[in-house]
Amino acid sequence: MDIRITEVKEITLPISSPIRNAYIDFTKMTTSLVAVVTNVVRDGKRVVGYGFNSNGRYGQGGLIRERFAPRILEAEASTLLDQTGENLDPDRVWAAMMTNEKPGGHGERSVAVGTIDMAVWDATAKIAGKPLFRLLSELHGVEADPRVFVYAAGGYYYPGKDLAALRAEMRSYLDRGYTVVKMKIGGAPLTEDLQRIEAVLAEIGSEARLAVDANGRFDLETAIAYAKALRQYDLFWYEEVGDPLDYSLQATVSEFYPGPMATGENLFSHQDARNLIRHGGMRSDRDWLQFDCALSYGLCEYRRTLAMLQRHGWSSRRCIPHGGHQMSLNIAAGLGLGGNESYPDLFQPFGGFPDGVRVEAGYITMPELVGIGFEGKSDLCRVMHDLAE
Missing domain, CATH: 3.30.390.10 (Enolase-like, N-terminal domain)
Known part of the structure; x- marks a missing residue:
């Protein structure tokens, strides 16, 4: 044919x-x-x-x-x-x-x-x-693992959202099976953000871990001030502290923050990723890389990024992509990434999992759906088929 x-x-x-x-x-x-x-x-x-x-x-x-x-x-x-x-x-x-x-x-x-x-x-x-994750594992000669770690991203600033509402949001993620939750920081003064963090930590207790995300907002002075304040908490990670291309800032802040840090969602090529590894002070034993294939030339380029990481002594398990989409879920299951972001309540119908997939103790199990699996998510499938037909 x-x-x-x-x-x-x-x-x-x-x-x-x-x-x-x-x-x-x-x-x-x-x-x-x-x-x-x-x-x-x-x-x-x-x-x-x-x-x-x-x-x-x-x-x-x-x-x-x-x-x-x-x-x-x-x-x-x-x-x-x-x-x-x-x-x-x-x-x-x-x-x-x-x-x-x-x-x-x-x-x-x-x-x-x-x-x-x-x-x-x-x-x-x-x-x-075949499911994409099965095809990828075959192409690379590795064993697929359908069980993928996912964390719940939320904690955005919202008109009228007080600490009680923030706590209720995070509780809802725990009720749905997540063991790591993420919230935004940097959109309020440090003292207010610390109150927000402590409210969430009080809510989740020992049931889950908390990650915080500054979305690249801070200059060096502010990033270090937050780093010093955040050291008192056992956070899952401190994410994207400053401009994503300011590798010197990232490297400097890591000297003030011994805990895990995360960045990479706004780096859009394997060359930019390589510069982060070379110059950003990232630590392969604790830090996390968030490159998102849907923003960075796709899976073809992402495979070049993974090959670069291997050459620099990094495990693919240190990669937890940004974006919360099923493409990265397939890459995680097929190529052995550390997990994937999830937006339980936002950016629908594009985020989330196929119908019937549930989070259990922080993990989902990939269904055996052909392709990426979009057809298994009914609300997204309707939108896609309207375009094709």
Whole structure:
């Protein structure tokens, strides 16, 4: 069969919310939803791969429609296939998208490519008739582990949200099976944030651990002030203390904070990730890396990032991606990451798990759904099928 991609469709959709973190509010947040349509038929239906970009970055419709999708459709179909000619080769599709792109300048380009890349991998796994995490483990010669650690991300600033409401939110995550919860800091004065932290710690007690996230807000002086204040708590991590490209700031703050730190969600290439490892003072025995494939050129690039980490003595288990989407869940299960972020109540229908998947003692078990598994999440499936059809 002459396998080919026949269409690449995109629609920009709102995922707005009145929440805010230390840097931005989400009242006008959007995402791009992409459908990569193929001429392959499975069980009487054409194979369509789906993808979308993570929260925190806006939809990339212009770049997708005007630059990257046309390159895929203009490429000779055979150049996008694997050596057997019986399936797509995501690396070759990725190379076609990046034709005539200069090095560097990653920015929004990496989000557009990562969105399409997700859809290509979904289609590839569907053509193969396998869950993506199973396909990835086979490609890399490793054993898949369907059981994946997840933590609950929340604790945003919200109009009228007092300490009681914050405590109730965190309690709801524990009631749903999470053992690690995360809250935002840096959007209020230090003294107020410490009150918020202590309220959450009082609520969760020994039932769970707490991580805090500054969303890159702090200058060096403020980051160190928070580090000194946070040392009194046994936190799961202290996240993204300053500008993600200020590796010197990250390295300096680590000297004042002996506990685990986390960063990486706003680094969008394996080169930027490499600079973090080289110059950011990250400690491979305790710190966490949050690179998000949906924002950083996709899984093709993420595999290059993982190879770089291995060369620098880092385990893939130190990676817990940002974004809370099923793509990273598949990577975690297939390539042995340390877990994945989860947004139990936000950014729907794009976040969360397939219907029926429950968090148990901080872990979920991946269902054996073909592709990424989007079709197992009914509210998301409806939106995706509306685009493809």
